[in-house]
């Protein structure tokens with residue numbers, strides 16, 4: 395299990411879906427999926443993001459366990475995609491004095507999703523605004539298209555934590571220990587991959603902050619060696635290769651194009667390029683192909699049926 399403890403005042407209140415087989419109905423999951431949510435207790439109590447529909451009960455239990463009979467003052471909405479926003483209305487009903495914090499785009503979307511009277515309850519924030527909740531100060535940075543237009547990240551200045559929304563997320567439940575790179579890469583390319591420019595813009599903003607911890611909306615909390623993860627995001631979002639090699643993507647109805655691909659691979663190998671991989675697009679899951687390719691060279695593949 396990943397260590398999801400944060401600090402005396404900040405608790406992980408998320409949960410994992412161990413039964414889910416496809417994320418967003420299309421990305422294969424073999425080790426479940428976590429949906430993260432966080433609670434900060436201070437003079438004002440704050441929750442950052444709600445949770446997926448299927449995990450509502452366990453999430454509400456986590457809130458009760460951590461908050462007891464105390465009130466909840468704010469819900470910060472980083473992202474309106476239903477895996478994080480489903481329970482906004484549930485929480486708004488449970489805590490009628492709670493204010494909702496988002497940007498203008500958040501509320502444009504929210505009013506189409508829910509029927510909540512926001513007249514006394516919404517706090518609209520802009521780039522750089524700070525919400526002072528006591529010891530903790532929450533600063534907001536917009537991250538449009540990482541990967542929806544309303545996405546924003548929150549920087550907690552006192553403990554120097556970035557709540558990074560879907561950024562730095564990963565497939566897999568946090569109860570299961572596995573290597574970060576593989577499933578974080580596959581998550582990145584499946585979910586955020588085409589918004590490299592926007593991710594670069596976010597990384598630029600993060601580079602101006604002193605960051606000690608990254609708390610994403612999926613996957614483990616990143617506590618050490620943050621440069622490593624930020625560097626991976628930098629490579630992925632700038633479409634640079636992580637390692638040198640040639641990937642030959644092919645599809646072949648009668649097997650002849652595959653023969654050509656094999657021949658190209660053979661020639662490249664002879665020329666000294668070691669990492670050559672053929673991806674047979676007629677057979678490989680498109681969300682797996684690249685990752686698979688780097689792990690399992692397929693030069694020997696003969697049958698094409």
Ligand SMILES: [Fe+2]
Nearest residue numbers: 473475541560
């Ligand atoms: Fe999302």
Ligand SMILES: [Fe+2]
Nearest residue numbers: 475477560611
């Ligand atoms: Fe998400």
